Amino acid sequence: MTRLALLRKRFMRNTKRLRFRRPNVGARPGVLVFSDEATETQVNSICYSPDVLRHNPEDLEDLVANKDVLCWIDVQGLKSEVEIKRIAKLASIPDLMLEDIVNVPQRSRSDSVDGRLLIVTRMIRPDKTGAISIEQVSIYVYENIIVTFQEEEGDVFSAIRQRLHNAKGPLRNSKADFLAYTLLATIVDAYFPLLEHMADRLQILEHYALMRPTSGLLRHLVSARNDALRLHRAVKPQKELFAGMLRDKTSLLSEEVRMYLNDSHDHTIQAADVTDTLREMSINLLNLYMSSMANHTNDKMKVLTIMASIFIPLTFIAGVYGMNFDYMPELHVVWGYPAVWIVMAATAMALMIYFYRKGWITDHNRDLDQTLREHFSEIATRHSVK
Structure with missing residues (x-):
């Protein structure tokens, strides 16, 4: 491998690229595109009722047919075409909805068609290296079935699984729409710890940009700005997602769940306002860094100028x-x-x-x-x- 290829590979690995969905030009609607770079598919399921809870049951098809049991199927990774199509057939997912689930990334929104509800949102969490990971999460609701599709392994739903196992609270006694709300609200609540971490990070960078601006600091400032922009692009569309769900009177959501959604809508507005502030801070930090570097350069030049001004008459006397x-x-x-x-x-x-x-x-x-x-x-x- 040439040196240029090695540099390009290292750049692509260390750079968070903007991702855009590439449509299949000329293909009919509903065509699925499975990427070789996608994560391997893992399927976990929890089927429960007020009195029964079963994890990864072998008779999943029979439990899905039982309307008294609610089945949550969690799909992590979108690489296996066979496995995803098997889950889609089991949950009766239409082709157009399955296309929006598999062909990522999609715009955050909700669709309600023929008694089926699809919610496309963004989940933000720290990855294994501590960096910010943003992935698409699709929540499909149909009768007593909920299927969540995630791009990567790992999520923020561990507290929900624990609540189901402990049988505490109204979750075990509620319907599918309440579980869908709980998943969505958990995704939104997970925004705030990362936003607080980002705010602390920018404040530290602001201190160093003002007091100790160095050439090595610029890389951290650019990285923080990119992360702030990624957070802004991921969080801000969630306002429209919740607003659309509240406006849609035909969606499969009860009035109680709508009341809870209204509260989560307020949380998304607050999170979006914070991302606006963080984005402006990250951009202003670069300007502050440039101004501080110029001021420090001017201070050094002032010292050198003063020293030169003092030695000019002394040099004249010595020269005479x-x-x-x-x-x-x-x-x-x-x-x-x-x-x-x-x-x-x-x-x-x-x-x-x-x-x-x-x-x-x-x-x-x-x-x-x-x-x-x-x-x-x-x-x-x-x-x-x-």
Whole structure:
């Protein structure tokens, strides 16, 4: 493998690329596209009723036919065409819905057709390396069946599985629409820890961009900006997803579930507002970094300029008395050499005092801070409520 190919492979591995769905030009609707880069398919199922819970049952087809039992089939990985088509046949998933499930990524939305509900959303969680992982999750609801399709292995549903095993709360006694809401609400609630982590990360970068801007910091700033943009693209469309589900009166959601969805809708609006703020912070951080680098460069140039300004008259004096003329009276005076040193020292000291009074050597930050505190205190007293 050539060096160029190695560099390209390393770049593609370390870079989070934008993904777009590539439609099959000229193909009929409902054609499935299975990628070789997809994760291997794993299927787990939980079938339960108020009194019974079975994990990965062998008689899954019989339990699906029993309307008193609710079956949650979790598909992780979209590589196996045979396995996915088997689940689609078992759950009676239409071809068009299955196309939206398999051909990722799709726009976040909900579709309700012929007693079937499909919800396409985005799940955000940290991956094995600690980086932010964003994947499409499709939730299919039909009668007593719920099928979740995930792109990667691992999810944020461990708390729901634990609640089902413990038989605590209304989850074991509710219908499929309540489980679908619970899955969707859990995905939204998982946004906030990552958003808080991102905010803390940007605050740390802001401190270093202001106090210690270095060339190595730029890579972290660009990475943080890319992550903030990815979070914004993933979270913001969830507002329209929940709003569409609340507007759709024909969807298979009870009034109780709609009430809960309205609360989750507020959470998505809050999360979207946070991503807007994080995106603006990440962009402003780059501007702050560039300004700080320019200011630090100016400070260094100011020091060098001051040093050069001090040594210019000293160089002039040394140059004058370094000339080889026979008739220079100062050359034959006993006190000539110390007198030159005294003049040079006095000149350097006078220039230092001049630069200090001009504020070129120090910015007098203490005086400025004290003056600003006095002004702020005066403003606070003037606007205080009496």
